Amino acid sequence: MIKRIRFILLFFGIFILVNQNSFAQQELTSSEKFHKTSGDVLVGLLPALSLTSTFIWKDGQKGTWQFSKSLVSTIAITWGLKLLIDKERPNGESLNSFPSGHTSVSFASAAFIQKRYGWKYGVPAYVLAGYVGFSRIEANKHDEWDVLAGAIIGTGMSYLFTKPFDKENNINISSGFMDDTPTLKVTYTF
Numbered sequence: 001m002i003k004r005i006r007f008i009l010l011f012f013g014i015f016i017l018v019n020q021n022s023f024a025q026q027e028l029t030s031s032e033k034f035h036k037t038s039g040d041v042l043v044g045l046l047p048a049l050s051l052t053s054t055f056i057w058k059d060g061q062k063g064t065w066q067f068s069k070s071l072v073s074t075i076a077i078t079w080g081l082k083l084l085i086d087k088e089r090p091n092g093e094s095l096n097s098f099p100s101g102h103t104s105v106s107f108a109s110a111a112f113i114q115k116r117y118g119w120k121y122g123v124p125a126y127v128l129a130g131y132v133g134f135s136r137i138e139a140n141k142h143d144e145w146d147v148l149a150g151a152i153i154g155t156g157m158s159y160l161f162t163k164p165f166d167k168e169n170n171i172n173i174s175s176g177f178m179d180d181t182p183t184l185k186v187t188y189t190f
Contacts, residue, residue, distance in 0.1 A: 032139045039135030042128055043102040046109035047071060049125070053113060057165060067112050070158040074108040075101070077153050091140040100142045103150030106132040111158035116165045129154075 047067075054063030078101045087098035106129035114122020133147040142150075 035135040036139035036141070039102055039132045039139065042132045042135075043106055046106050046125065046128060046132070050109040050112045053117065053121075057117065062163075063116055063165060066116070066162045067109075067158075069161040070108050070112055071105065073161070074104050074154050074157040077157070078104045078150065081149075081153075087146070089141055090143055097142055098146050099149035099153055100133065100136050100146045101150065102136050103129070103133040103142070103147045104154040107151045107154030108158045109154075111155040112162050115159060115162040118164075 050067050050071075051064065054067060057063070078099055081099055082096040082101070085098045086095040088095050089097040107126075110122065110125035110129035113125040129151070133151060136142040136147055137144065
């Protein structure tokens with residue numbers, strides 16, 4: 001239990017560190033402010049839901065580890081590209097527009113939920129992640145290319161590291177013959 005609490009604290013510490021903005025904020029219109037705020041809330045909520053899902057379905061540390069690898073690699077690639085590309089934001093406040101970090105984190109979370117637990121839970125998660133991308137465009141923080149790149153990075157990393165959750169025991173039993181000798185094969189997939 002202590003390890004889980006440490007992991008959650010580390011996760012949110014990294015999240016807060018990554019989302020700090022050292023540039024002065026421009027005054028936003030009421031519509032931009034609404035979309036920015038709702039996107040900011042969802043970018044924290046989606047990873048929290050993804051992480052919580054691993055405890056709800058009691059899939060041990062496998063789901064937690066898979067989500068951790070997906071999220072950390074998504075953040076690393078996103079920020080690496082931001083530092084390499086230096087694209088100016090549409091509102092001119094900084095040079096870290098490409099790709100959208102909010103979108104990449106949101107889509108990494110949605111793709112994790114979809115791939116791990118199926119489309120029944122994935123569709124609502126993707127809708128929320130899509131709204132986060134939309135909110136970044138509406139808040140004048142990113143353009144469509146920034147958001148598309150963030151969605152591709154987040155989805156790709158989760159698909160790379162996430163395996164579907166199987167509630168059943170992953171035991172396969174088969175029989176056959178090898179050189180006229182009856183055989184029994186038992187396979188357990190971790």
